[in-house]
Each structure stands twice: as C-alpha cells, then as structure tokens.
Amino acid sequence: MTKYVIISKLTDEGARTLKKNPHRIKEVNDELKEMGVEVLEQFFILGKYDFINIVKAKDEIAISRAVVELAARGSIRTQTYTAIPIDEFIESMD
Template identity: 35%
Template sequence: MTTYILLINWTDQGIRSAKDSPKRLDAARNLLGSMGGSFDKFYLTMGEYDMVAVCEAPDDRVMARFTLSLAAAGNVRTKTLKAFPEVHYRDIIASLT
C-alpha cells in the first residue's frame, strides 16, 4: 500500500453544511475502503487547511479516482501528497550519486 497525505479545504458549499461533515467523512471512509484503501488518521486543523488525512491506497490511480470523487461532490478541495516511509527515504537517499 502507498501512503498519501490529503490536505483538505471546505468549499463554500461544504462549510455551509459543516454539521454534515462527519457523515461525509464516514462516506469518504467507506468509499476509499471499497476501493481497497483506508484512512489511517484524520485531523481537523487550524491554519491554511481545514482538515488533514493520512490515507493508504493500492496505487496512484485509486487515490486519483478517490480524490476526484470527493471533488465532484463539491464539498471539499484536496491537495494530495504521496508519502514515502523512512525506510524508502533512506533507500532513495542512499542511491544518490
């Protein structure tokens, strides 16, 4: 599984119905699960982003399909970061010439 960090902001539509946000999070969890992925952590944040999620998915195509599905619903906009665990980080750095 590949780890992804999602930086999430509510749209105008999403913030107007913020009280429904927990239900939407549950639906997003179920959607990603149906695609073979999972939410590892989820945070409501203060600052530039409204929420941050750490997720896993089988590959980039699954994560792209998932985030496009979220965007199509109109409640959030996301920025997705592909995350490399420390062991891969060390391998990548060690391979530098």
C-alpha cells in the same frame, strides 16, 4: 500499498453539510474504503486547510480516482502527496 497525505479545504457547501451532519466525515471515510482508499489517520486542522488525512491506496490510479470523486461532489478541494517512509527514503540514498 502506498501512503498518501491529503490536505483539504471545505467549500461553502461542504461547511454547511458538515455543520448539519458532522458524522458525514466518517461516512466519507467508509465511501473511500469502498473506492480502495483506507484512511489511517485524520485530523481537523487550523489554518489555510481544514483537514489532513494519512491514507493508503494500491496505487496512484486508485488515489486519483478517489480524490476526483470527492472533488466532483463540490464540497471539498484537495491536494494529495505521496508519503515515502523515512527509512525507505534513507535506503534509497545509500
């Protein structure tokens, strides 16, 4: 399983939904798990983005399908990055 970092920003619609039902965040995490993406850590952050998530998925296809599904809902916009464990990175440089 590969780890990914997803940074996201709520749309106006997403902010309204979150205000009405903050537990929606956990519901979405459950939906992601059904799509093959497990949320390992999740933070609300201050600044340009609203959330940062550390997740794991089988491959790039699985994570791509999940973020497209989220984007299609119109409540959030994401950027996704592959996270390479530092020890693996160092080993690859040797």
